[in-house]
Amino acid sequence: MPAREPYYFIEYIVKNMLSNRKISERFEVQINTLYNWQKTKPTLYRYLQNADYNYERNKEINVLLSEYSKCIQKNFKLEEIEYLIDSSLVVVSIEEIKELHKIFIKNEAKEIASRTDFILDLYEKILHLNIIEKYTLYKKIDKYRRSEILASKDIADFFFEFIGV
Template identity: 60%
Template sequence: MLTPKEISNIFEVQINTLYNWQKTKPKLYRYLQNADYNIQQNDEINLLLQEYSSIIKLNFTFEEILYIIDSPMQLLSMEDVKEFQKVFITVEYKNIPKNQIILSIYDKILDLNIIEKYILYKKIYKYRQFCDLDINEYFKEFIA
């Protein structure tokens, strides 16, 4: 558990403000007190996901991954991740007559479990932000 001084240093919040939040916003104050635990827990989850991703062997093509990256689709919640294929097809349904790759992508996303869907979308999201990454290397566990 973090002390008020540690919270102040990490989050750049004045100590007086923290004492005020202790009374007026107790949930926020407790969350900040436990921030070190939350960060540690996130790090552990990310490590597990990274280990899991190393055993994924899926058969997307380079073109399919590129198409998903270029798609305007966004997953904004865990519910969206669960329904990845529905979100994708909803965004892309108008393009089906022009591009048959969409149905192939839909089928492959449908076959993914929720962890694989999450990892795939997180990689897509990160790639969209930092597109200087090598697609073949970055998506190696998904490209056949």
């Protein structure tokens, strides 16, 4: 936490830190292990202590992203979303999310000759997404790829924020 944080905020976090007993119960970790992690893995230990705060913060961010997704222009076709799901597009950081359009075009370089218009149109659409839209699109692609349950769900329903053309 930056030193500039208001006192009440720091006080809130400290008051709401999980005890070793609560961490042990919630994450099924032996208390002895927690004491060990306190010394050997302090970052992990602090994260677990603040699990309630981290959960609430992530919940708020997800609500904001969900609300924002209602404002996304529906520029993609179903075929384009399916293509992205099946592509080898992988990003692991926010910096890469910012450059999603460049990563996409590099990955698709071999396909450009056979599907020039399709790939360049898709590149343009990705290029014109802002960082939040790129993040939302990629996270949905990743979640869809990883989930067997979602794989049976209609792609158009899952990517409703983006499909509209």
